[in-house]
Amino acid sequence: MKESLRDYLVSKQKLIEKEINKSVQSLRVPPKLKESMLYSLEAGGKRLRPILLMASYETYGKESAKVISSAIALELIHTYSLIHDDLPAMDDDSYRRGKLTNHKMFDEATAILAGDALLTYSFEIVSNDPLLSDKEKVDIIKKLSECSGPNGMVGGQILDMEAENRNVSLEELEKIHELKTGELLKFAITSGALLGNASPKQLEALEEFSYYLGLIFQVQDDILDVIGDQEKIGKTVGSDESNQKSTYPKLLGLKGAQDRKMDYVNKAKHALKKADADVSMLSALTDYFSERDY
Amino acid sequence: MKESLRDYLVSKQKLIEKEINKSVQSLRVPPKLKESMLYSLEAGGKRLRPILLMASYETYGKESAKVISSAIALELIHTYSLIHDDLPAMDDDSYRRGKLTNHKMFDEATAILAGDALLTYSFEIVSNDPLLSDKEKVDIIKKLSECSGPNGMVGGQILDMEAENRNVSLEELEKIHELKTGELLKFAITSGALLGNASPKQLEALEEFSYYLGLIFQVQDDILDVIGDQEKIGKTVGSDESNQKSTYPKLLGLKGAQDRKMDYVNKAKHALKKADADVSMLSALTDYFSERDY
Numbered sequence A, B: 001m002k003e004s005l006r007d008y009l010v011s012k013q014k015l016i017e018k019e020i021n022k023s024v025q026s027l028r029v030p031p032k033l034k035e036s037m038l039y040s041l042e043a044g045g046k047r048l049r050p051i052l053l054m055a056s057y058e059t060y061g062k063e064s065a066k067v068i069s070s071a072i073a074l075e076l077i078h079t080y081s082l083i084h085d086d087l088p089a090m091d092d093d094s095y096r097r098g099k100l101t102n103h104k105m106f107d108e109a110t111a112i113l114a115g116d117a118l119l120t121y122s123f124e125i126v127s128n129d130p131l132l133s134d135k136e137k138v139d140i141i142k143k144l145s146e147c148s149g150p151n152g153m154v155g156g157q158i159l160d161m162e163a164e165n166r167n168v169s170l171e172e173l174e175k176i177h178e179l180k181t182g183e184l185l186k187f188a189i190t191s192g193a194l195l196g197n198a199s200p201k202q203l204e205a206l207e208e209f210s211y212y213l214g215l216i217f218q219v220q221d222d223i224l225d226v227i228g229d230q231e232k233i234g235k236t237v238g239s240d241e242s243n244q245k246s247t248y249p250k251l252l253g254l255k256g257a258q259d260r261k262m263d264y265v266n267k268a269k270h271a272l273k274k275a276d277a278d279v280s281m282l283s284a285l286t287d288y289f290s291e292r293d294y
Helices: A003-025 A031-041 A048-060 A065-086 A108-127 A134-148 A153-163 A170-195 A200-227 A248-273 A280-291 B003-025 B031-041 B048-060 B065-086 B108-127 B134-148 B153-163 B170-195 B200-227 B248-273 B280-291
Strands: none
Touching: A003 A031, A003 A048, A003 A065, A003 A280, A031 A065, A031 A108, A031 B153, A048 A065, A048 A170, A048 A200, A048 A280, A065 A108, A065 A134, A065 A153, A065 A170, A065 B108, A108 A134, A108 B065, A108 B108, A108 B134, A108 B153, A134 A153, A134 A170, A134 B108, A134 B134, A153 A170, A153 B031, A153 B108, A170 A200, A170 A248, A200 A248, A200 A280, A248 A280, B003 B031, B003 B048, B003 B065, B003 B280, B031 B065, B031 B108, B048 B065, B048 B170, B048 B200, B048 B280, B065 B108, B065 B134, B065 B153, B065 B170, B108 B134, B134 B153, B134 B170, B153 B170, B170 B200, B170 B248, B200 B248, B200 B280, B248 B280
16 A cells, blocks of 8 residues: 555544544433444444545545534444444344444443434434535435435345345345445545535546445455455454355356456546546545455 | 314324325335335324424414425334334334334344334435425424434433333433433424424424423323223233333322323423414313323
């Protein structure tokens, strides 16, 4: 990874973590609820979604505090989805990134409610941001609810569950990933550009870009589950295989999956060209998504 | 109950149920998710919250389709909270209103996701309503997220859980109810009036009214658990006692609880007088809340 990209990622990550902490600490809510919300928010992660949102914004607008509320809201929604995903009734995971999952650290009821609270609070944050116009708030909330709701992320989670323990086609697999992980990435890219006043044509190009970026992210996730370093990725290598999960390497072979990923990288960069702006950071982030080792 | 009030309740209930069905049926989402969302939405209930919202609106504005999206969003959020509340990790209920609870009809994972979907979709509905201005959308979404989030309903649920199996004071009990059930009633009353262009002073009076209305609702719930007709209320009479739940009759005796309720009715109506409008329907609804037998 280039030094400049590493610096960029680290500085944005710090900024986001500071702002998330400030926003949730300011809540006057029952202490146990706040503790549980903060526990999962502070449990690490690369903050890729809010970073993408900021990078997309900066492609069109100059650096600004205007993106913070949307970036925080996005990370809160991502975090709630992980908490609910880890529940015994869902993936039943006891650890995430080497730390106890929320329901193991607290209890199931608290984890369910902490997730509900994070989801609801994300809309409150955007609706209360004094830096946004009413029109901008509505545009962001519309996108956020669409991307994370029944026709977006939650829909993808239902499809993912239904696909467990059976063979799915590559088309089905891509539909699941498009909804389950792609929609939040789409929100990151398009809402950043929207706040930066990108034109409809530019937004269209970026939406296409975000589609391929989501697929790159997922193929690399599947590849890392085969050839990744267990220490680095923070979960058992080979768990997809033992969970009988449908993956790209399983459907296409490892080489086939790697080729497919490069095909997506090319398509993502082609879409970026149509975005008609200095896309160097988004391009560097695409390579980072494709080559990441954890 | 007066015939005119009964007619009002029935006609509004039908309208709301028709609009909810239309809104959720229009979703293009995985069939199982839609089925699970609709199952709980159609599982009955008196639709009191959206009816209150409409009645509050009509106190200031004339009947209009403008309130529909907020009314639907409110009922969706109420329904999601019931689905999550019934989960094994929470109240562990197998039946609600004589029908299987969502996780018993489907499974726990589906119930969790159906709740998440209803919550998220409620914000999408408001943000997409062509009858509202951007300012109105933002005002409604702000109120809705505040009343239903960590500082509102979800906060109340955490406090309620923490209060289980221990004695709580009357102050604690009222705080729990204020958050757990009162906040959504506050949303109903204040957002209806807001859309009807009530003045800040009128809104203040109605917010005070909604506080007492929430308490009336809760005291009557507790009273019905002691002297209610099991058939009518659709749950086992005496379940609070056997669940060691803190209730008004337990803290004040049955007579004391009934007196307390009348005190709240008087305070609610006193607040209504300050609302400076024709509050006859809100006043009739207050009596209905106080005297309902199921």
